[in-house]
Amino acid sequence: HFMVGHRVTYYVFTNRPTDVPRVPLAEGRQLVVLEVRNYSRWQDVSMHCMEMISNFSQQRFLLEVDYLVCMDVDMKFSDHVGVEILSPLFGTLYPGFYRAACEAFTYERRLQFQAYIPRDEGDFYYAGGFFGGSVVEVLQLTTACHQAMVVDRANGIEAVWHDESHLNKYLLYHKPTKVLSPEYLWDEQMLQRPPFLRKLRYVAVPKNHAEIWN
Numbered sequence: 421h422f423m424v425g426h427r428v429t430y431y432v433f434t435n436r437p438t439d440v441p442r443v444p445l446a447e448g449r450q451l452v453v454l455e456v457r458n459y460s461r462w463q464d465v466s467m468h469c470m471e472m473i474s475n476f477s478q479q480r481f482l483l484e485v486d487y488l489v490c491m492d493v494d495m496k497f498s499d500h501v502g503v504e505i506l507s508p509l510f511g512t513l514y515p516g517f518y519r520a521a522c523e524a525f526t527y528e529r530r531l532q533f534q535a536y537i538p539r540d541e542g543d544f545y546y547a548g549g550f551f552g553g554s555v556v557e558v559l560q561l562t563t564a565c566h567q568a569m570v571v572d573r574a575n576g577i578e579a580v581w582h583d584e585s586h587l588n589k590y591l592l593y594h595k596p597t598k599v600l601s602p603e604y605l606w607d608e609q610m611l612q613r614p615p616f617l618r619k620l621r622y623v624a625v626p627k628n629h630a631e632i633w634n
């Protein structure tokens with residue numbers, strides 16, 4: 421379903437490179453396994469993606485690709501996702517909040533945190549699991565989010581939704597050039613599909629959160 425007819429490099433970040441299956445790929449597609457370190461807390465694994473994307477962007481993505489699409493690993497494509505998503509900087513509406521008022525968004529609301537957003541500000545609540553853009557824009561985004569997390573860590577604090585809180589702060593003050601609908605990120609375990617969403621293009625694979633998170 422993903423970028424059919426276009427050249428695609430799948431960069432898979434893992435601490436267990438030998439466990440990545442060698443899936444046969446169509447012409448013009450390649451798999452690149454990038455070995456990264458592990459962290460014992462899942463929050464740290466998720467948050468350090470920003471640092472990893474930032475570092476690899478400088479080291480190689482800038483030289484190798486035009487656009488980056490950054491996504492969670494526990495998801496699958498279930499319908500067309502093509503070049504219509506591409507733009508200098510794009511984010512995706514988090515499916516749980518696309519109808520909610522912005523005061524209800526779970527932004528980081530505590531003043532002393534780097535990802536702080538005042539109650540009366542905000543456009544959308546973006547999902548941490550699907551964002552992207554040109555490599556230069558994604559490099560700036562991931563570097564800024566990583567640096568903000570370094571500051572929080574030095575202060576002994578961690579944003580309420582980790583990397584997602586920082587992504588939301590960044591995209592509030594650096595407006596994305598495209599916002600994708602929840603068709604592009606859905607979780608059938610969490611929400612029933614409303615009839616006006618005719619297609620679910622990229623969906624969470626059911627998982628036991630308690631087991632994985634604890």
Ligand SMILES: CC(=O)N[C@H]1[C@@H](OP(=O)(O)OP(=O)(O)OC[C@H]2O[C@@H](n3ccc(=O)[nH]c3=O)[C@H](O)[C@@H]2O)O[C@H](CO)[C@H](O)[C@@H]1O
Nearest residue numbers: 462465466491492493494547548549550581582583584632
């Ligand atoms: C769909 C979506 O918007 N997901 C976001 C949501 O979490 P999720 O509830 O989807 O969190 P999650 O358990 O999928 O973790 C985020 C991602 O980190 C990676 N990972 C995590 C744990 C681990 O042991 N190994 C590993 O590789 C993996 O790519 C995973 O998909 O909020 C997180 C921050 O709280 C992240 O912003 C996720 O992107």
Ligand SMILES: [Mn+2]
Nearest residue numbers: 492493494549
């Ligand atoms: Mn996930």
